[in-house]
Amino acid sequence: MRFEDHLPVEVSTADHNVSRVLYLLLAVTTTLGAAHHIDHIIRGNHVGWPITHHVNAFTYSLLIYPIVGIGLYLTLTDRVGDRYWAGVFTLSAFMLAYFHISPWAVEPPQDVILPYANPILGYLAFVILLGLIAAASLSAVYAVVLIRRKEKQRSIGE
Secondary structure (H helix, E strand, O other): OOHHHHOOOOOOOOOOOOOHHHHHHHHHHHHHHHHHHHHHHHHOOOOOOOOOOOOOHHHHHOOHHHHHHHHHHHHHOOOOOHHHHHHHHHHHHHHHHHHHOOOOOOOOHHHHHOOOOOHHHHHHHHHHHHHHHHHHHHHHHHHHHHHHHHHHHHHHHO
């Protein structure tokens, strides 16, 4: 049996287990995440493999892209849903906040802002980071609300 035989020919979009709003939030957070990773490369600090030969937090943070890609595939084939995304968004928001704005930050705000010669660009990079943290947090809350709503509907239907 070929690999292609296991892939869905058609992906249903009606009665799907994840809302379109959650897909929109995923697109926004992924775009802001990519912008933040590009910012790392532009400012040249806290950058790891594959840009440099060091493996660090930057390297591990790139795992979010296969997690999102695999999650999208599994969501579109009805294998995962809101709980998966709630976990991904919650972990992402926690990690971003911990590494960037907590008292124990590995990459505090000044490491984002100060490398830029133009302070406006530094503050723009920081605003993108804050937007990413906010989007991941909002997405996590929204996914949990969806889970609770579906649980309530199931309990009423029983």
